[in-house]
Amino acid sequence: MHNLIKDLLFKKLNNPILKELSDSAFINYRERLAFTTDSFVVNPLFFSGGDIGKLAVCGTVNDLVMQAAVPEFLSLALIVEEGLDYKILEKIVDSISIAARKTGVYFVTGDIKVVEQAAADKIFINTSGIGRIIKDKRLSIKNICLGDKIIITGRIAQHGLAVLAKRKELDLGFNIKSDCAALNDLLIPILKKTDAIKFMRDPTRGGVATTLNEIVESFKAFGIIIEEKNMPISLKVRAASELLGIDPLYIANEGCAILVVKNSGTKKVLDLLRKHPLGHNAQIIGTVAKEPKGKVISNTVLGTQRIVDMLTSEPLPRIC
Amino acid sequence: MHNLIKDLLFKKLNNPILKELSDSAFINYRERLAFTTDSFVVNPLFFSGGDIGKLAVCGTVNDLVMQAAVPEFLSLALIVEEGLDYKILEKIVDSISIAARKTGVYFVTGDIKVVEQAAADKIFINTSGIGRIIKDKRLSIKNICLGDKIIITGRIAQHGLAVLAKRKELDLGFNIKSDCAALNDLLIPILKKTDAIKFMRDPTRGGVATTLNEIVESFKAFGIIIEEKNMPISLKVRAASELLGIDPLYIANEGCAILVVKNSGTKKVLDLLRKHPLGHNAQIIGTVAKEPKGKVISNTVLGTQRIVDMLTSEPLPRIC
Numbered sequence: 001m002h003n004l005i006k007d008l009l010f011k012k013l014n015n016p017i018l019k020e021l022s023d024s025a026f027i028n029y030r031e032r033l034a035f036t037t038d039s040f041v042v043n044p045l046f047f048s049g050g051d052i053g054k055l056a057v058c059g060t061v062n063d064l065v066m067q068a069a070v071p072e073f074l075s076l077a078l079i080v081e082e083g084l085d086y087k088i089l090e091k092i093v094d095s096i097s098i099a100a101r102k103t104g105v106y107f108v109t110g111d112i113k114v115v116e117q118a119a120a121d122k123i124f125i126n127t128s129g130i131g132r133i134i135k136d137k138r139l140s141i142k143n144i145c146l147g148d149k150i151i152i153t154g155r156i157a158q159h160g161l162a163v164l165a166k167r168k169e170l171d172l173g174f175n176i177k178s179d180c181a182a183l184n185d186l187l188i189p190i191l192k193k194t195d196a197i198k199f200m201r202d203p204t205r206g207g208v209a210t211t212l213n214e215i216v217e218s219f220k221a222f223g224i225i226i227e228e229k230n231m232p233i234s235l236k237v238r239a240a241s242e243l244l245g246i247d248p249l250y251i252a253n254e255g256c257a258i259l260v261v262k263n264s265g266t267k268k269v270l271d272l273l274r275k276h277p278l279g280h281n282a283q284i285i286g287t288v289a290k291e292p293k294g295k296v297i298s299n300t301v302l303g304t305q306r307i308v309d310m311l312t313s314e315p316l317p318r319i320c
Numbered sequence: 321m322h323n324l325i326k327d328l329l330f331k332k333l334n335n336p337i338l339k340e341l342s343d344s345a346f347i348n349y350r351e352r353l354a355f356t357t358d359s360f361v362v363n364p365l366f367f368s369g370g371d372i373g374k375l376a377v378c379g380t381v382n383d384l385v386m387q388a389a390v391p392e393f394l395s396l397a398l399i400v401e402e403g404l405d406y407k408i409l410e411k412i413v414d415s416i417s418i419a420a421r422k423t424g425v426y427f428v429t430g431d432i433k434v435v436e437q438a439a440a441d442k443i444f445i446n447t448s449g450i451g452r453i454i455k456d457k458r459l460s461i462k463n464i465c466l467g468d469k470i471i472i473t474g475r476i477a478q479h480g481l482a483v484l485a486k487r488k489e490l491d492l493g494f495n496i497k498s499d500c501a502a503l504n505d506l507l508i509p510i511l512k513k514t515d516a517i518k519f520m521r522d523p524t525r526g527g528v529a530t531t532l533n534e535i536v537e538s539f540k541a542f543g544i545i546i547e548e549k550n551m552p553i554s555l556k557v558r559a560a561s562e563l564l565g566i567d568p569l570y571i572a573n574e575g576c577a578i579l580v581v582k583n584s585g586t587k588k589v590l591d592l593l594r595k596h597p598l599g600h601n602a603q604i605i606g607t608v609a610k611e612p613k614g615k616v617i618s619n620t621v622l623g624t625q626r627i628v629d630m631l632t633s634e635p636l637p638r639i640c
Contacts, residue, residue: 027353037429079359113359113361124399128357
């Protein structure tokens with residue numbers, strides 16, 4: 001199996017650096033870098049709109065993009081349960097290969113460990129990534145100030161519900177597709193065109209609510225007020241959330257980002273986002289406000305206000 | 321558990337870059353880089369001379385060093401089985417922290433996934449690493465030529481046998497300690513002092529025999545002849561190997577390296593190695609020879625010759 005995997009990986013992910021077959025990849029660089037790592041343990045491995053392989057590329061690419069870095073080099077480390085069907089493995093590596101090509105990143109180093117049956121659940125994937133930060137760009141949570149606008153680049157809760165539906169074999173009567181996508185093609189050109197974007201984060205585990213809370217918690221001088229009516233949610237996600245009694249604000253996303261944008265640049269950023277298929281549903285969802293400090297408040301469609309808390313326990317483990 | 325782990329990691333591995341808490345680390349760089357990744361699934365987690373944490377630092381550091389790169393930044397990704405004793409986790413993170421400090425590397429980005437019981441075996445660790453390649457240094461298997469000497473920097477088979485002894489609870493009547501160690505302190509200064517070293521690789525999985533076979537396989541114009549009598553092996557390892565019927569040439573090492581050195585520079589390299597505690601037992605073990613092409617031959621102590629084959633099946637899974 002081990003050799004089969006190696007052959008498979010080299011065939012599908014081939015590039016000159018990987019071909020060197022060294023213990024580590026040799027990269028020529030003269031820039032500021034971003035460096036990130038993520039393990040993927042999603043269950044099930046395949047779901048509507050994606051699979052663990054696509055996720056492992058997009059997730060790490062997006063973490064780099066959030067730092068205003070052009071993703072370039074990725075590592076791939078597989079932990080495989082002995083006896084995993086070779087066809088499943090091939091399908092996953094195909095998916096990794098396609099996502100990498102589409103995204104313009106190169107896998108330059110890798111590792112495979114095979115563990116005995118029941119020592120792991122089918123396959124776990126770690127991808128680490130290096131990206132070149134756009135010249136003179138330095139996004140930081142510290143740049144955020146009063147009056148900044150919060151933009152979300154796409155419809156929320158698609159990924160988490162797609163995984164949940166597949167895992168529980170829910171018959172919702174309709175299909176919810178994960179938003180799993182690499183955001184470099186959407187966001188890097190916009191970052192180059194404008195300095196209005198101050199901070200970005202992709203609301204993965206814990207969803208939009210958790211990401212917004214992380215932002216207000218780290219600079220307790222301000223709060224965030226969001227407008228429920230502006231939150232982009234598909235009818236299917238709204239229906240499924242109601243059926244399942246889940247708040248979509250807490251559901252993981254894998255193909256959208258939260259941007260904190262200088263008020264005066266909001267329109268330009270929104271226009272640029274909406275021109276791209278991945279940003280078509282972008283919306284201004286909130287404002288950085290003086291009060292309540294360190295909290296996220298939602299103005300509901302009913303005209304009331306509610307506190308959007310940090311998630312204390314994870315409702316959906318192994319979502320990514 | 322999740323929060324506990326996060327607190328634990330931040331406390332033990334703290335540094336200014338990690339503190340930024342971004343999706344990916346921001347690194348200022350103006351150099352040629354090496355980039356590597358490795359997952360660690362060793363069973364048992366603790367063994368004589370080391371543990372999975374120390375291994376996860378040393379293994380990735382050594383992969384960078386093998387590229388003549390000064391290891392600088394590491395990522396840490398943990399996959400933790402739900403219910404793992406917190407004290408075990410703390411002990412592992414302590415070990416990671418101590419190894420990182422000792423080695424002079426910084427963990428700048430990380431990830432934690434918790435999976436349900438029986439979906440993973442206690443804990444798996446992935447470390448990826450970035451190193452700055454020594455100026456004008458470019459080690460490559462392509463540099464190797466006829467007459468080059470093969471040096472090993474330390475005694476062989478210590479790691480694999482230490483793990484095996486602990487896993488099987490063997491009562492050997494004596495203790496074999498893993499050689500698990502970071503090799504940057506030994507090798508980086510020597511690489512800076514001499515250009516005689518053409519290629520390096522650490523003989524981990526599959527041991528010395530596998531590494532030597534990988535070398536001859538990739539440049540089939542030459543073979544390698546090793547001298548069994550020069551192979552540095554402790555009496556304990558020799559005794560244990562005989563008892564267990566295992567060939568120490570195939571046993572994993574985690575704290576020694578194989579160097580291919582220009583004949584004229586061999587004495588200097590050997591002298592430099594032996595001045596360092598980790599290189600004290602360094603030996604010239606072989607020569608790059610015209611025949612047999614693409615093969616590794618051992619001149620045994622009995623005066624005979626034997627072919628040292630590539631390992632076809634792994635005798636000791638989950639050794640690292």
